[in-house]
Amino acid sequence: MYPILTDDQLAIQQAARDFAMAEIEPGATARDQAHEFPGGIIRQLGEMGFMGMMVPEAYGGAGLDTISYALALEQIAYADASVAVSMSVNNSVACAPILAFGTEAQKQKYLVPLASGKEIGGFMLTEPDAGSDAAAIKTRATPVEGGWVLNGSKAWITNGGVGKYFVTMAVTDPAQGKRGISSFVLDAAQPGFRAGKPEDKMGLRSSNTVMVSLEDAFVPQDALLGRPGEGLKVAFGGLDGGRIGIAAQALGIGQRALDESVKYAKTRKTFGRIIGEHQAIQTYLAEMEARVQAARLLTFKAAAMKDAGRTCTVEAATAKLFATEMGSWICDRAVQVFGGYGYSREYVVERLYRDVRVTTIYEGTSEIQRMVIARELMK
Amino acid sequence: MKILVALKQVPDTETKVKVAPDGKSLDPTDVKWITGPYDEYALEEAIRIKEAGGAEVVALTVGDDRAKEVLRNALALGADSAVLLKGQPSDDPLAVAKMVASFLEGKGFDLVLLGNKGIGGDNAAVGPMLAEILGWGHANVVVKLEVKDGAFLADRETEGGLERVAGPLPAVVTAQKGLNEPRYASLKGIMAAKKKTIEELDGAGAPAVLSNAALALPPARPDGRKIEGDPATQARALLQLLKDEAKVF
Ligand SMILES: Cc1cc2nc3c(=O)[nH]c(=O)nc-3n(C[C@H](O)[C@H](O)[C@H](O)COP(=O)(O)OP(=O)(O)OC[C@H]3O[C@@H](n4cnc5c(N)ncnc54)[C@H](O)[C@@H]3O)c2cc1C
Numbered sequence: 324m325y326p327i328l329t330d331d332q333l334a335i336q337q338a339a340r341d342f343a344m345a346e347i348e349p350g351a352t353a354r355d356q357a358h359e360f361p362g363g364i365i366r367q368l369g370e371m372g373f374m375g376m377m378v379p380e381a382y383g384g385a386g387l388d389t390i391s392y393a394l395a396l397e398q399i400a401y402a403d404a405s406v407a408v409s410m411s412v413n414n415s416v417a418c419a420p421i422l423a424f425g426t427e428a429q430k431q432k433y434l435v436p437l438a439s440g441k442e443i444g445g446f447m448l449t450e451p452d453a454g455s456d457a458a459a460i461k462t463r464a465t466p467v468e469g470g471w472v473l474n475g476s477k478a479w480i481t482n483g484g485v486g487k488y489f490v491t492m493a494v495t496d497p498a499q500g501k502r503g504i505s506s507f508v509l510d511a512a513q514p515g516f517r518a519g520k521p522e523d524k525m526g527l528r529s530s531n532t533v534m535v536s537l538e539d540a541f542v543p544q545d546a547l548l549g550r551p552g553e554g555l556k557v558a559f560g561g562l563d564g565g566r567i568g569i570a571a572q573a574l575g576i577g578q579r580a581l582d583e584s585v586k587y588a589k590t591r592k593t594f595g596r597i598i599g600e601h602q603a604i605q606t607y608l609a610e611m612e613a614r615v616q617a618a619r620l621l622t623f624k625a626a627a628m629k630d631a632g633r634t635c636t637v638e639a640a641t642a643k644l645f646a647t648e649m650g651s652w653i654c655d656r657a658v659q660v661f662g663g664y665g666y667s668r669e670y671v672v673e674r675l676y677r678d679v680r681v682t683t684i685y686e687g688t689s690e691i692q693r694m695v696i697a698r699e700l701m702k
Numbered sequence: 703m704k705i706l707v708a709l710k711q712v713p714d715t716e717t718k719v720k721v722a723p724d725g726k727s728l729d730p731t732d733v734k735w736i737t738g739p740y741d742e743y744a745l746e747e748a749i750r751i752k753e754a755g756g757a758e759v760v761a762l763t764v765g766d767d768r769a770k771e772v773l774r775n776a777l778a779l780g781a782d783s784a785v786l787l788k789g790q791p792s793d794d795p796l797a798v799a800k801m802v803a804s805f806l807e808g809k810g811f812d813l814v815l816l817g818n819k820g821i822g823g824d825n826a827a828v829g830p831m832l833a834e835i836l837g838w839g840h841a842n843v844v845v846k847l848e849v850k851d852g853a854f855l856a857d858r859e860t861e862g863g864l865e866r867v868a869g870p871l872p873a874v875v876t877a878q879k880g881l882n883e884p885r886y887a888s889l890k891g892i893m894a895a896k897k898k899t900i901e902e903l904d905g906a907g908a909p910a911v912l913s914n915a916a917l918a919l920p921p922a923r924p925d926g927r928k929i930e931g932d933p934a935t936q937a938r939a940l941l942q943l944l945k946d947e948a949k950v951f
Pocket of ligand 1: 412445446447448449453454455456478479480481482524527532681684685686687688689690691
């Protein structure tokens with residue numbers, strides 16, 4: 324396998340696979356149908372160290388590298404992408420920015436509980452009228468004695484109804500435009516933080532995604548993350564890691580769809596032979612395999628560059644773009660291989676098809692990834 | 703408090719068992735090896751005792767290099783050190799018990815925890831034999847354990863009920879399903895375990911008296927039979943078969 328994985332990385336991958344297949348996979352379909360948040364599983368993942376994988380041990384994390392993180396996330400997504408998104412958000416966009424921009428006191432207060440899995444974290448950038456165009460957010464942070472109060476609406480917040488600490492972007496100085504946005508760590512345990520009902524989503528139905536309305540939600544002075552006006556820097560600082568995470572998630576879903584398709588192609592018979600002996604089905608399976616392999620290489624490459632401390636903006640965006648688009652294509656073909664049964668809730672490919680769809684949308688849509696890549700190329 | 707957990711490497715319960723060409727041993731190709739599930743309860747109990755009141759937990763297995771995997775896993779879960787008693791994992795439980803007993807000699811252990819049986823062989827013998835050799839008290843098939851002030855109190859499963867056994871330490875206790883819910887190793891534990899060394903000792907000196915003479919799979923189940931016809935005909939045919947062939951009436 325490329326890059327040649329170390330013994331340590333293989334051990335992490337194995338641990339993730341064992342846990343995923345024994346504890347996560349068996350209930351995934353039932354949770355999807357009941358829209359049940361996998362709270363117990365997230366707690367266990369936290370105890371094992373999967374919620375703060377790249378955070379140093381001194382701050383309650385597992386102190387591992389990005390490749391190990393991608394390997395683990397792929398295995399978790401293989402079993403249940405809804406669990407994977409909670410894990411990804413906590414690692415990539417809650418822990419990572421606090422680790423990168425937080426003061427020592429902030430790390431002790433917020434990072435330790437999030438990385439050790441004692442609390443769940445999240446990230447609040449998107450608003451009803453500001454998604455891809457993050458600089459258009461309207462949530463206001465108004466100075467009050469001892470800190471700020473936040474007012475506004477945040478949309479599509481993963482873990483919004485179950486989390487405690489949220490890295491939150493709000494406007495501190497409207498006159499400064501995008502340089503007037505600042506980042507805070509917001510404690511959800513207060514009356515000013517109102518989580519709405521879980522969104523009625525196409526897929527990832529057991530993940531918790533809610534609208535949050537902030538009504539005089541208080542953040543103390545020492546909860547400002549980074550410098551005033553550098554909110555978008557904090558928000559985008561963790562993007563490379565986040566994109567690698569979502570690429571790994573799509574990879575896990577795609578690999579699962581491929582494996583399910585191969586299994587089915589060996590048993591389903593039409594015209595007197597198993598469908599895997601029909602050339603048309605073979606070309607689908609072969610093409611799925613090729614795309615999975617390519618996506619895996621791109622994901623590992625971006626992760627390896629990040630671990631080496633090198634700039635990986637293009638690599639991470641490429642991995643995210645390709646892995647998520649190929650994941651969606653693979654799941655579409657998997658449904659085709661299953662025929663009518665692929666359209667039934669009884670077969671897992673139906674869930675995979677719904678779950679994978681969002682990966683080309685969140686943490687930067689495919690269109691935004693293409694913009695990022697092209698902008699770098701044109702530099 | 704010093705606890706020894708003796709673990710056995712066994713074929714995964716999902717392994718498709720095949721008999722080797724010699725007709726008396728397991729064909730090891732395609733076998734996935736795991737820690738005996740009952741041994742996992744034993745290890746978990748030892749770690750809980752350690753967490754509750756402090757104890758040193760030593761994991762031990764009798765086997766070859768392959769069995770180190772079991773010890774690595776035990777270290778990842780929280781064992782303080784691990785010992786590989788090198789020797790063929792024998793078909794003879796007495797030989798294994800003697801090896802473990804001679805390892806224990808003079809080392810001041812207070813408690814030995816093991817699974818009540820290794821799956822596959824299902825002899826359920828090493829624990830009781832070990833206790834006899836050592837002259838220690840012993841409780842087997844234990845579903846609840848308390849260790850305090852140099853004594854133990856163990857609930858064991860008996861036919862249709864529970865029996866509570868009390869005795870002094872040192873003692874041997876074998877674990878049954880229900881004793882606890884074994885944890886998964888943490889990533890930190892897995893990483894730390896890789897840095898620890900496994901002590902390797904020569905486990906020879908206890909020749910096996912028993913050996914397997916033959917190993918056979920249960921006879922293959924005959925194919926099912928489909929009864930044709932409308933429901934009434936099918937019901938009549940089924941009744942007839944239950945009377946004449948299965949002789950249940
Ligand atoms: C399940 C789920 C979980 C989420 N979790 C979180 C979370 O935890 N925290 C958080 O802050 N957000 C979260 N989001 C929000 C997510 O990141 C946004 O949905 C995403 O960034 C897209 O924004 P939008 O939905 O407003 O789409 P829009 O920005 O309105 O885009 C609509 C379409 O226009 C395209 N487009 C936009 N601008 C351009 C351009 N300049 N050039 C070309 N095409 C363009 C887009 O690619 C897209 O196809 C989540 C979303 C979902 C669905």
